[in-house]
Amino acid sequence: MRTVVVLFTRDLRIHDHPALATAAATAAHVVPLFVFDPRLGGRSANRDRFLHASLADLRAALRGRGGDLVLRGGDPVTETIRLAREVDADGVAVSADVSHYARRRERRLRAECERHRIAYRAFPGLTVVDPAAVTPTGGDHYKVFTPYFRAWSAATWRTEFAPPDQIRLPVGIRVGRLPALPAGESPQSAAGGETAGRQRLRQWLTTIDSYGDRHDDLAGDATARISPYLRFGCLSPLSVAVAAGDRDGPFVRQVCWRDFYYQVAYAFPDLATTAYRASAKEEWRYDDTALDAWRAGHTGLPIVDAGMRQLRAEGWMHNRARLITAGYLTKELGLDWRAGLDWFARWLLDGDLPNNAGNWQWVAGTGNDTKPYRRFNPVRQAHRFDPTGDYVRRYLPELAGVAGKAVHEPWTLPEATRRGLDYPPPLSER
Structure with a gap:
């Protein structure tokens, strides 16, 4: 092929990117493209900021290989076809996704490519095993995790x-500029991008042997914290699983849970x-007062409030x-899981x-x-997963002076002590 447009969506990396690698190996010119879709933006200021940092990192990586990241705004299908016609592309490549919106976008893009006589191809890359690649006898997907895990572990990955050595852009293309960081309330967050994600993964892999014993330790914070990088595709889930090693190990099992829900959603x-x-x-x-207390971390149950804070x-x-926190909302308060999901x-x-x-x-x-x-x-x-109360005290400063495991049940403290705490009683007592 002469020129291929590679549309980036939730795959913001150059390592183990099947669509990008294949285009670079088979086409004279490759046009990496990201489209800011107004229908997806503005839902979460901190995720938008992470996205912008990830795009800046991706652009730097592509420039280091002689290319660039072309940025556009609007409908992704319209902008991809417009750019493909502008550069006289004969191919469009994208990583396949599973959501309603993503699959509709892919169907529209395929149809528009056919209409304009442009070759279209969707590649794997968002999961270790493709969502429809492993299915049970007589069904289209696995409904229970354990049999899926067995099939997933035995599958051929x-x-x-490898990242492409060189990206060759067509001459004269307008690449566009990264917009200003979005406004809105945004908590302290991890640094976005493949560079930060790969560094985080390398550091964490040095401690992976203790993961099985420590991953539920709330105060120990011994989990990988790479989930944001998987969500935006700054890390390849396949690369993560391969680097972790043991397919039957506790960490790779968690990676499999991610694939499991992708095949369910598909x-x-x-x-x-x-x-x-x-x-x-x-x-x-439906109780707005209880829901607001849960959201704010003011339920009066310290372990729940610490998680929400x-x-x-x-x-x-x-x-x-x-x-x-999810179990408390749904099984203790009896509130709709959709409110928690949102x-x-x-x-x-x-x-x-x-x-x-x-x-x-x-849950x-x-x-x-x-x-x-x-x-x-x-x-x-x-008491089981924060036995000394350190996790609770870390996020609830109003209980910092309560020593030991008593911090989990402040309602049992002497009345004089309780009056000195700026902390509410449990919702059930209000």
């Missing part, structure tokens, strides 16, 4: 792609709005805290549809959990 595109289990009884109550402070939350989607740097919706439905008992009525007792969880 594709070979990683088969059930309404995962973010509709109960996955048709038999699920959704008898939610961490979310607002960092745009991230420990995996165990996510289970506790709040997480607003603040989480790693908030994407398959994982956010899949995990919320799992709420409407999703893929084989024990839909399971409950997470927040106090019991606190």
Whole structure:
């Protein structure tokens, strides 16, 4: 081919990028393109900032190989076709995605390419194993994780792609400028981009041997914290799984959970709005006061409030805290999981549809959990996974003076001590 436009979406990297690597190897000129889609922007200021940093890093990496990142704004299909015609491209490449919106975008792009007689190809890259590549006998997707994990572990994984040595842009193309950082409330967040993501992964891999023992330790914060880089494709999930080693190990199992929900979302595109289990009884109550207290981290249950404060402070939350806070909202307060999903989607740097919706439905008992009525007792969880109370004290300064495990149950403290704390009683006592 003479010229191929590579449309970047949630794959902001040059390492193990099948679409980019293939285009660079087969075409005389490659035009890397990112389109700021107004229908997707403005939902989360901290995610928008992470995106901008990731794009700046991607542009620097492409420039280091003689290319550049072309930036446009508007409808991605319209802008991709406009650019393809401008540079007389004979091919368009994109990484396949699973959401309703992404698949509709891909269908429209394919149709427009056919209309303009431009070759179109969708590549893998957002998961380790393609969503439809591993299926059970007699079904289109796995509904239970454990059998999926066995099939996923035994599957043949594709070979990683090396970054292209050189990117050759057509002469005279207008590349565009990165817009100013978006306005809006934005918590302290991780540095965006492939460079930061790969550095984070390298550092964390030196401690991976202790992951199985420490990943639920709330105060220890021993998780990888690479989920935002996976969400934006700054890291290849395949590269992460390969670098981690043992396919049956506890960390690779977590990578598999990510693929699991992608194949669920691929088969059930309404995962973010509709109960996955048709038999699920959704008898939610609606209480704005309780919901606002949960959002603000003022429920009176320290372990829940610490998790919610961490979310607002960092745009991230420990995996165990996510289970506790989600379980409290749905099983203790009886509030609709969709309200929790929306709040997480607003603040989480790693908030994407398959994982956010899949995990919320799992906790709420409407999703893929084989024990839909399971409950997470927040106090019991606190004593088990934050035994010294250090996690709670880190995010609830008003309880910093409460020593030891008593911090998890401040309502049991002497009345004089309780009066000296600027901390509310549990919602059930108000």
